[in-house]
Amino acid sequence: MKRRLLIMFLLGCLLPFAVQAQHDTFRFAQITDIHFSPNNPNPTEDLLRSVAQINATNSIDFVLVTGDITEEGDRATMLKVKETLDLLKAKYYVILGNHETKWSDSGCTAFGEIFGGERFEFEHKGILFLGFNSGPLMRMAYGHVVPQDIRWMMEEMDKFGKDKPVILVTHYPLLDGDVDNWYEVTDAVRPYNIRLFIGGHYHRNRDLRYDGIPGILMRSNLRDKDGKPGYGIYDITKDSILVYTQRIGEPKKQWAAFSLAQPYYDRNGKAEKYPDFSVNTEYPNVKEQWIVQTGAGIYCSPAIEKDKVFVGDDMGYLTCYALKNGKKLWNFQSGKRIVGTPAAADGIVVFGSADRNIYGLNSKDGKLLWTVKAKDPVLGAVTIENGIAYIGAGDSTFRAIDIHTGKVIWAYTGVKGYIETKPLVTADKVIFGAWDNTLYALNKADGKELWKWTGGLTRMHFSPAAVWPVAAEGKVFITDPQRAITAINIENGETVWRTFQSMVRETIGLSEDGTRVFSKTMNDSIVCYATQGDQPRELWASNVGFGYEHAPSMQVEKGGVMFGSTKEGLIFALEAQTGKVLWKHKIGNSLISTVVALNGRQVLFTATSGEVGLLRVKN
Structure with missing residues (x-):
C-alpha cells in the first residue's frame, strides 16, 4: 500500500x-x-x-x-x-x-x-x-x-x-x-x-x-x-x-x-456578465407565441404566405415553418448561404443564394420548380408583384422573373456595384440601391433605365445599398450611411430635400396611409417626418432608449403601430401617430432583421443568432 x-x-x-x-x-x-x-x-x-x-x-x-x-x-x-x-x-x-x-x-x-x-x-x-x-x-x-x-x-x-x-x-x-x-x-x-x-x-x-x-x-x-x-x-x-x-x-x-500551465480562469465557471433582459418584465403582456432555435445564423427577414413562414439561413437552407406554432414543415438546401430576404406569392417562394442561383420552389412542399443562374452570388432580397419577382444579384444585374415559369422577363446590366436591398416596386417603376453610391429607377415593364441618383456620394461605404426604399407623395425616401434622410423626385431622380438633422443611418419605413416616414437614429430614438412638401418636416422624435444603434432593420407600420428592432435583440412598438412607446421586448443579444407585422399585436422576427419566432401582445 x-x-x-x-x-x-x-x-x-x-x-x-x-x-x-x-x-x-x-x-x-x-x-x-x-x-x-x-x-x-x-x-x-x-x-x-x-x-x-x-x-x-x-x-x-x-x-x-x-x-x-x-x-x-x-x-x-x-x-x-x-x-x-x-x-x-x-x-x-x-x-x-x-x-x-x-x-x-x-x-x-x-x-x-x-x-x-x-x-x-x-x-x-x-x-x-x-x-x-x-x-x-x-x-x-x-x-x-x-x-x-x-x-x-x-x-x-x-x-x-x-x-x-x-x-x-x-x-x-x-x-x-x-x-x-x-x-x-x-x-x-x-x-x-x-x-x-x-x-x-x-x-x-x-x-x-x-x-x-x-x-x-x-x-x-x-x-x-x-x-x-x-x-x-x-x-x-x-x-x-x-x-x-x-x-x-x-x-x-x-x-x-x-x-502554459498556470490556470487563468475557472473552467467550471460562467461569464462575468450577461445581457440585461429586465426590459421584458416591464412589459409582461408581450409574449413569445412561439420561438424556434434553428442552430444556424440568419441574416434575412422572414417572408409569409397565408399560413406559412419562409426563412433562409447561413447554411443555405430555405425552411418553411407553420405560422401558427412554428412547426417545421419542410426545407430545401441551396449550395451556399442565403443572405437576401425571400418572398412568396401564388404558392411559389422565390429566393437568391450565394451559390449563384435564384430559386423558385413550391411553397406547399418545397419542391424545386425552376432555377435562374447568375454569374455571381445572389445577395438581394426579393419583391413579388403580380406574378413577377424582382431581385438584384452580385453580378451587377437586376432581374424581373416570371415566378410561374422561371423565365427572365428582362435583365438590367447597368449596375456598377452589387445589390443586397429589397427593391421598391411602384405602379410603373422598380427602384433599388447598390454598393456603388447609386439609387436606380427602372421601367417596370421593360427594365429600361429611367434615372440614377448619387446625391454627391463619393465613397462606396456611403451607398444607399442596405436601405429598403419607400415612396409617397411623388417622392422616394431613403437613408444612407452618410447619416442623411433624402427625398427624391420619383419622376426625374432629382433631390427634393436632404437632411442630416436626425443622424440616421440605413433604415426607413412608411406609414400605412403614406403621410409619414420613420427612421432610426444612431442613438436611442425613432424619428418621423412628413412625406408632403418640398422641405424636411419632423413630426415627432421618440426616445426608445435602445442606445447606440446602426443596424439596417426597417420600420414597419401595421394597425396603427410602428414596429422596429435593433442590433442587440430588441423589438419595440410605438404608436405610429405620436411616437409613444407601447412596448419593448428583448429576444436575445444579436441583430433582429426587419420584422414582419401581421397586425398591430403580432410580429414575426428572425435573429442573427438563429431564432425565428412570433411575438404576441396580450390584452
Missing part, C-alpha cells in the same frame, strides 16, 4: 511536467488588419515588407493572418492579398475580418473559395489552433459567432482532448460591445484548456481578458505614425507564450507573456 501511495504521489508531482513535455518549442508570426485597397498602394507595400522580413526570420513555423485583409471585401482585392501572402515561405492560415464580411460582394463566399474556407483547424507540436469568423455578415451590427461555429469548436476540442492546450484565433475581441454573443463563446470554450485568444481589429497592442481567458490583440500591419509596418511574433517555450511586436528593420520587442 505504501509503495502504491508513493507511486501515486510521484505521478501527481510529475504530471505537470508530462503535460508540458507534450508541446515542443516553436515560433509563429501574426499579421492583421492589412486593408488592401485598389486605391491605395501603401498597404500592399507594407505587407510586402512584412512578408520579406518574416521570410528572413529564423524558425517561423507558420503565420496567422487575422482578418481585415481588404478595405472593401471584394474578390479581386482578396486575390491580390493571396498572391502576396503566397510569397511567405511558411504556411499561413487566414480568417475573415469585418471588412470581408460587411461589404462582401460575394456574401463572403469568395473568401472561402480563395483561401479554402472561412475557418481553420490544425495541431502544431501539441497545441490546437482554431480560427473562426466573428462577423458581422452583410448587416451592420456587432460581431457575432454563429451557432454552427460554436458547435464546431467544441467538437474539435472534444476530439483533441479537454486538457490539451488550445489557442483560438479570431478578428474581433470577445468583449461586450465588439461581439454580441461573447458570453456564449466564452461559456462554450471555458471547460477546455484555452491558453489564449489571438485577434486584431483595434490596430494596436492590447492585453485583455475575455471572462478571465487571456486575449491578445496585435497592432495593424499598416505603417504606424513612424512610417513602420509591423506584425506579431509568438515564441512558444516549454512553459510559456511570449508575445512580441516586430517593426520592420528593428529588433522585436516583448510586451506580453502567458503561462
Whole structure:
C-alpha cells in the first residue's frame, strides 16, 4: 500500500511536467488588419515588407493572418492579398475580418473559395489552433459567432482532448460591445484548456481578458505614425507564450507573456456578465407565441404566405415553418448561404443564394420548380408583384422573373456595384440601391433605365445599398450611411430635400396611409417626418432608449403601430401617430432583421443568432 501511495504521489508531482513535455518549442508570426485597397498602394507595400522580413526570420513555423485583409471585401482585392501572402515561405492560415464580411460582394463566399474556407483547424507540436469568423455578415451590427461555429469548436476540442492546450484565433475581441454573443463563446470554450485568444481589429497592442481567458490583440500591419509596418511574433517555450511586436528593420520587442500551465480562469465557471433582459418584465403582456432555435445564423427577414413562414439561413437552407406554432414543415438546401430576404406569392417562394442561383420552389412542399443562374452570388432580397419577382444579384444585374415559369422577363446590366436591398416596386417603376453610391429607377415593364441618383456620394461605404426604399407623395425616401434622410423626385431622380438633422443611418419605413416616414437614429430614438412638401418636416422624435444603434432593420407600420428592432435583440412598438412607446421586448443579444407585422399585436422576427419566432401582445 505504501509503495502504491508513493507511486501515486510521484505521478501527481510529475504530471505537470508530462503535460508540458507534450508541446515542443516553436515560433509563429501574426499579421492583421492589412486593408488592401485598389486605391491605395501603401498597404500592399507594407505587407510586402512584412512578408520579406518574416521570410528572413529564423524558425517561423507558420503565420496567422487575422482578418481585415481588404478595405472593401471584394474578390479581386482578396486575390491580390493571396498572391502576396503566397510569397511567405511558411504556411499561413487566414480568417475573415469585418471588412470581408460587411461589404462582401460575394456574401463572403469568395473568401472561402480563395483561401479554402472561412475557418481553420490544425495541431502544431501539441497545441490546437482554431480560427473562426466573428462577423458581422452583410448587416451592420456587432460581431457575432454563429451557432454552427460554436458547435464546431467544441467538437474539435472534444476530439483533441479537454486538457490539451488550445489557442483560438479570431478578428474581433470577445468583449461586450465588439461581439454580441461573447458570453456564449466564452461559456462554450471555458471547460477546455484555452491558453489564449489571438485577434486584431483595434490596430494596436492590447492585453485583455475575455471572462478571465487571456486575449491578445496585435497592432495593424499598416505603417504606424513612424512610417513602420509591423506584425506579431509568438515564441512558444516549454512553459510559456511570449508575445512580441516586430517593426520592420528593428529588433522585436516583448510586451506580453502567458503561462502554459498556470490556470487563468475557472473552467467550471460562467461569464462575468450577461445581457440585461429586465426590459421584458416591464412589459409582461408581450409574449413569445412561439420561438424556434434553428442552430444556424440568419441574416434575412422572414417572408409569409397565408399560413406559412419562409426563412433562409447561413447554411443555405430555405425552411418553411407553420405560422401558427412554428412547426417545421419542410426545407430545401441551396449550395451556399442565403443572405437576401425571400418572398412568396401564388404558392411559389422565390429566393437568391450565394451559390449563384435564384430559386423558385413550391411553397406547399418545397419542391424545386425552376432555377435562374447568375454569374455571381445572389445577395438581394426579393419583391413579388403580380406574378413577377424582382431581385438584384452580385453580378451587377437586376432581374424581373416570371415566378410561374422561371423565365427572365428582362435583365438590367447597368449596375456598377452589387445589390443586397429589397427593391421598391411602384405602379410603373422598380427602384433599388447598390454598393456603388447609386439609387436606380427602372421601367417596370421593360427594365429600361429611367434615372440614377448619387446625391454627391463619393465613397462606396456611403451607398444607399442596405436601405429598403419607400415612396409617397411623388417622392422616394431613403437613408444612407452618410447619416442623411433624402427625398427624391420619383419622376426625374432629382433631390427634393436632404437632411442630416436626425443622424440616421440605413433604415426607413412608411406609414400605412403614406403621410409619414420613420427612421432610426444612431442613438436611442425613432424619428418621423412628413412625406408632403418640398422641405424636411419632423413630426415627432421618440426616445426608445435602445442606445447606440446602426443596424439596417426597417420600420414597419401595421394597425396603427410602428414596429422596429435593433442590433442587440430588441423589438419595440410605438404608436405610429405620436411616437409613444407601447412596448419593448428583448429576444436575445444579436441583430433582429426587419420584422414582419401581421397586425398591430403580432410580429414575426428572425435573429442573427438563429431564432425565428412570433411575438404576441396580450390584452
